[in-house]
Amino acid sequence: MTIAPSPSTEPVASPMPEPVPAPLAGTSLAAVRTGVATLAHTGVDFLSFVTIAIMPALAVRLDMSEKQKAGLIAVGALASGGIQPIAAWLADRHDSRMLAVIGVLLAGVCVPMVGFAPTFPVLALLFALGALGIGAFHPPVAAAIGELSGRKRSLGVAVFFVAGMSGGVGGNVITPYYVDAFGFPALAWLAIPALMMAGAVAWAIARVPHRAHDAHDHHRALSKADRSKRWGAVGLLYAGNFVRFAVNNALVFLVIQW
Numbered sequence: 412m413t414i415a416p417s418p419s420t421e422p423v424a425s426p427m428p429e430p431v432p433a434p435l436a437g438t439s440l441a442a443v444r445t446g447v448a449t450l451a452h453t454g455v456d457f458l459s460f461v462t463i464a465i466m467p468a469l470a471v472r473l474d475m476s477e478k479q480k481a482g483l484i485a486v487g488a489l490a491s492g493g494i495q496p497i498a499a500w501l502a503d504r505h506d507s508r509m510l511a512v513i514g515v516l517l518a519g520v521c522v523p524m525v526g527f528a529p530t531f532p533v534l535a536l537l538f539a540l541g542a543l544g545i546g547a548f549h550p551p552v553a554a555a556i557g558e559l560s561g562r563k564r565s566l567g568v569a570v571f572f573v574a575g576m577s578g579g580v581g582g583n584v585i586t587p588y589y590v591d592a593f594g595f596p597a598l599a600w601l602a603i604p605a606l607m608m609a610g611a612v613a614w615a616i617a618r619v620p621h622r623a624h625d626a627h628d629h630h631r632a633l634s635k636a637d638r639s640k641r642w643g644a645v646g647l648l649y650a651g652n653f654v655r656f657a658v659n660n661a662l663v664f665l666v667i668q669w
Contacts, residue, residue, distance in 0.1 A: 441559045447615040448552050448559075449571050453578035454608045455515060458522045459491070459545045460582030461598065462538050465590050466667050472595075473531050480667060483535055484660050490539045491546035492656065499550035511551040512613045517544030519605025526595030548612075555616040 462469070463484070470480055498510045521541035528534035553568060560567025590598065633641075 441561075444615040444619070445556060445559045445567060447611050448556055449574045451515070451608050451612045451615070452548075452552065452571055452575040453581070454604065455518065455545055455548050456575040456578035457582040457585075458518050458541065458601070458605060460579050461522050461586045461601070462487070462525050462534075462541070463663060463667075464583045464586040465595075468587070468590065469525070469528075469534065470667070473528070473534060475531055477668070479531055481664050483531075483538060484664055484667075486535055486539050487542040488656060488660050490542035494543050494546040495550050498547040499554075502551045502554070508551040508555055508616045508619065509613075511548045511555075511616060512609050514544040514547030515605065515609035515612055517541065518548070519544075519602055519609060523599045523601040523605065526590070526598035552612065552616060555619045558619050 466480060466483070469475065475483075498514070502508060502510055518541045521537045521544065525534060525537050525541075528537055553571060556567050556571045557564045
């Protein structure tokens with residue numbers, strides 16, 4: 412970006428263009444797509460807590476040690492969290508949201524199979540693969556919600572995340588009762604709504620561009636200082652999330668032990 416000196420010799424950045432909402436934003440079709448993607452978040456986060464909710468029972472069934480229980484929680488957190496920046500980068504680079512659909516398919520197949528795991532390594536593998544799918548779902552769909560919401564982006568994304576939290580609560584509360592009533596093998600039935608959900612996600616977001624059409628111009632209009640501040644803010648958010656999730660997973664382990 413070129414910075415021209417003003418009469419006072421202070422550098423003045425060129426005006427930054429106003430972001431343009433996605434063409435779909437504000438239409439009834441956008442509202443339906445937003446609703447479908449938001450409900451899918453509820454389902455995906457329900458799946459994310461299925462294994463955690465029944466881990467005390469799985470620990471007894473597979474004779475898991477304390478280290479194995481802690482390791483399983485760590486593997487899930489690393490898989491789900493580690494894949495998200497990669498999924499976001501690939502989606503940006505290829506202007507595609509299909510990783511979210513693949514993620515739902517992966518989680519929808521692996522998570523319902525944890526009830527059949529005969530050994531701890533098999534359980535850990537299924538849990539890790541499911542967590543990878545769950546993590547890959549979030550960046551593309553959250554970005555799609557922002558695009559579809561247009562000038563109500565903050566509201567749309569906030570509702571999206573509340574829906575996910577609701578799904579997580581549901582997964583924690585409902586799964587133990589479900590398994591108690593129908594047994595571990597009955598978890599396999601969760602694959603049916605999960606696979607249907609993958610199709611719904613594909614319909615809802617596949618045609619939504621991953622990048623705003625003016626994204627490059629918008630970025631080039633930023634000064635070097637503004638870009639540095641933005642990356643600094645991103646780094647701070649990552650660090651804060653690292654601390655928050657570390658504490659959260661520690662509490663989850665303690666609850667499982669209790």
